[in-house]
Amino acid sequence: MIKLVTDFECGNGKNVKQLAEDRFRLEVDGDKQSGYCNYFCLDLINEGPAAEVTIELWEDSKWGAPTGFPAVFPTTLWFKPVGFHRYRPLRGQCPECIDRKVTFKVPVEQNQRLRVAMTYVAPYSEVSDALSAFADQRPDRCERFSVGQSVQGREIWGLRAGTPGKPKLFCVAGQHPHEHAGVWGALGIADFMSSLLPEAGALRDQLEVMVIPIANPDGNVAGRNAFNAEGLDMYLTFGETPDASEPEAHESRLLWKWVLDAMPDVWLNFHCYTGWKLNSEPPYDGWYEVEDRGLFRDPARRRLYDALCDTMRLETEALSTHERASIHRPTTMCHQMAKRYGIPHAFYEINNGTAGKHAGAQRGLHVFKRVANTLLHQMK
Numbered sequence: 001m002i003k004l005v006t007d008f009e010c011g012n013g014k015n016v017k018q019l020a021e022d023r024f025r026l027e028v029d030g031d032k033q034s035g036y037c038n039y040f041c042l043d044l045i046n047e048g049p050a051a052e053v054t055i056e057l058w059e060d061s062k063w064g065a066p067t068g069f070p071a072v073f074p075t076t077l078w079f080k081p082v083g084f085h086r087y088r089p090l091r092g093q094c095p096e097c098i099d100r101k102v103t104f105k106v107p108v109e110q111n112q113r114l115r116v117a118m119t120y121v122a123p124y125s126e127v128s129d130a131l132s133a134f135a136d137q138r139p140d141r142c143e144r145f146s147v148g149q150s151v152q153g154r155e156i157w158g159l160r161a162g163t164p165g166k167p168k169l170f171c172v173a174g175q176h177p178h179e180h181a182g183v184w185g186a187l188g189i190a191d192f193m194s195s196l197l198p199e200a201g202a203l204r205d206q207l208e209v210m211v212i213p214i215a216n217p218d219g220n221v222a223g224r225n226a227f228n229a230e231g232l233d234m235y236l237t238f239g240e241t242p243d244a245s246e247p248e249a250h251e252s253r254l255l256w257k258w259v260l261d262a263m264p265d266v267w268l269n270f271h272c273y274t275g276w277k278l279n280s281e282p283p284y285d286g287w288y289e290v291e292d293r294g295l296f297r298d299p300a301r302r303r304l305y306d307a308l309c310d311t312m313r314l315e316t317e318a319l320s321t322h323e324r325a326s327i328h329r330p331t332t333m334c335h336q337m338a339k340r341y342g343i344p345h346a347f348y349e350i351n352n353g354t355a356g357k358h359a360g361a362q363r364g365l366h367v368f369k370r371v372a373n374t375l376l377h378q379m380k
């Protein structure tokens with residue numbers, strides 16, 4: 001007897017049908033017809049002998065029209081026995097989207113519960129426990145903080161390290177909840193900044209660093225692609241009205257207040273691409289900028305932003321998706337922080353198809369170190 005379920009933390013999949021003992025079909029549950037309509041995370045529960053289970057994963061039918069599936073697949077499909085400590089790629093299988101679905105085979109052992117997902121999933125519970133452990137075990141080097149509770153009452157946890165009064169470098173990830181490689185990147189920065197490494201110690205003396213790995217906990221737990229519990233996209237912070245006085249989503253208002261109270265010198269925002277079909281060279285990362293550098297009215301801030309853009313272009317893997325940066329729309333938090341308060345950002349996208357927990361942390365950490373280097377040089 002084999003079952004397919006999606007009703008657990010970070011699960012996504014609906015309209016599950018068992019077509020045969022070893023064959024299922026299901027649809028993803030998307031948020032937007034293009035872009036944010038691809039994430040899935042399912043468990044196979046096998047109460048019988050070992051089997052090879054075929055999964056037909058269909059586009060979300062609720063729009064009655066094709067979605068962004070063909071642009072994202074093929075990508076790495078990640079799997080692990082539930083309770084095991086790491087995902088692995090489903091080797092030899094990177095299915096294309098054909099006739100609105102991808103089809104793949106999953107080997108399930110006897111009496112095993114196996115998780116299969118589009119990303120190396122970063123669950124809110126696991127990330128929160130890691131931050132809590134850093135704070136408990138490294139009280140001389142970091143402390144945990146919260147910027148408040150999500151719509152559904154979850155704390156938006158962060159980790160603070162460094163020296164008050166020094167230049168402030170803030171890091172955020174998980175505005176788009178399924179972009180898990182970015183979450184692993186931010187958690188890697190929190191780990192590094194509270195570590196015993198000499199380089200981390202030197203940065204603690206020179207900077208104040210605050211890291212929020214999951215800015216949208218409700219979306220993470222619910223397995224959403226883009227939305228929070230209100231059905232709002234935190235990246236497009238001001239909805240359709242760039243000049244609105246406040247961000248649209250509850251959690252965006254908390255982040256906005258946190259930033260305005262502290263006025264960081266730079267904030268680093270991690271997002272993700274998935275797959276490589278529209279991308280150029282491995283590891284298929286990317287980055288965004290604001291187009292109009294004149295948004296920074298203070299020449300020193302504009303120079304810092306120019307230097308950060310040089311950093312992303314020349315010292316990171318950001319160029320591996322396109323030959324130039326994508327552009328933030330005026331409704332994004334990055335654009336409005338630049339325009340209203342002159343706060344520069346570094347916005348980096350790690351690829352979910354080429355980065356899981358370890359590679360995500362390493363790429364996030366690399367970007368962080370290069371950004372910190374540029375910030376410290378420009379603040380001299």
Ligand SMILES: [Zn+2]
Pocket residue numbers: 176179235271272
């Ligand atoms: Zn995103």
